[in-house]
Amino acid sequence: MTDWVIEAKELRKVYQMGEMEVEALRGVSFKIKRGEVVSIMGPSGSGKSTLMNTLGCLDRPSSGEYILDGESVGQMNDDQLAIVRNRKVGFVFQSFNLLPRITALANVELPLRYSGITEGRRARAAEALVAVGLENRINHKPTELSGGQQQRVAIARAIVNQPAMIMADEPTGNLDSKVGKEIMTLLLNLNKDKGTTLIIVTHDPMIAEQTGRVIRLRDGELDKTK
Numbered sequence: 001m002t003d004w005v006i007e008a009k010e011l012r013k014v015y016q017m018g019e020m021e022v023e024a025l026r027g028v029s030f031k032i033k034r035g036e037v038v039s040i041m042g043p044s045g046s047g048k049s050t051l052m053n054t055l056g057c058l059d060r061p062s063s064g065e066y067i068l069d070g071e072s073v074g075q076m077n078d079d080q081l082a083i084v085r086n087r088k089v090g091f092v093f094q095s096f097n098l099l100p101r102i103t104a105l106a107n108v109e110l111p112l113r114y115s116g117i118t119e120g121r122r123a124r125a126a127e128a129l130v131a132v133g134l135e136n137r138i139n140h141k142p143t144e145l146s147g148g149q150q151q152r153v154a155i156a157r158a159i160v161n162q163p164a165m166i167m168a169d170e171p172t173g174n175l176d177s178k179v180g181k182e183i184m185t186l187l188l189n190l191n192k193d194k195g196t197t198l199i200i201v202t203h204d205p206m207i208a209e210q211t212g213r214v215i216r217l218r219d220g221e222l223d224k225t226k
């Protein structure tokens with residue numbers, strides 16, 4: 001097992017906008033160790049979202065190499081990326097992205113279903129909900145839960161496949177400050193207790209201060225001025 005969860009080597013991403021090319025990433029290189037807590041920051045248009053999509057296997061770079069958990073994934077096709085994404089990346093989004101018509105337990109089961117896991121699936125989903133403090137809410141639907149509880153369900157869904165990393169995109173953005181602190185504490189405790197690699201995309205300096213390292217982007221490049 002490699003020490004590095006992420007190895008990004010000269011990542012470039014070019015979008016075709018009509019007749020114009022837009023270079024969203026311009027040769028970005030860095031590594032993230034297993035068990036590390038890292039935040040990614042940058043102003044609007046810095047390439048932050050493009051980098052997140054690349055690291056999360058939602059998109060592929062135009063050039064360069066991306067190695068995720070020891071596996072080169074940068075040039076994989078869509079089907080291959082989907083398999084790696086489900087197996088190695090747990091996502092937590094600002095808007096929770098839960099299915100409203102099914103229970104918390106069923107929402108957490110989804111990554112296991114996509115992986116083709118049948119044996120012990122419900123027990124594993126229940127265990128993930130216990131880990132985030134929602135053992136008494138497993139049969140509730142998202143509409144019956146508070147914002148903080150919905151985000152806990154999303155975190156349980158992110159960890160149920162035991163991924164190589166959790167990627168959290170503005171995880172406290174839709175929560176008040178008190179609940180936001182609780183969610184950050186939960187994420188940091190998952191890192192502390194289970195060694196889960198945690199990458200947080202944020203614009204909030206107070207969130208970034210709680211991480212071990214900050215990767216800053218500006219104009220598609222690493223910002224080394226700070």
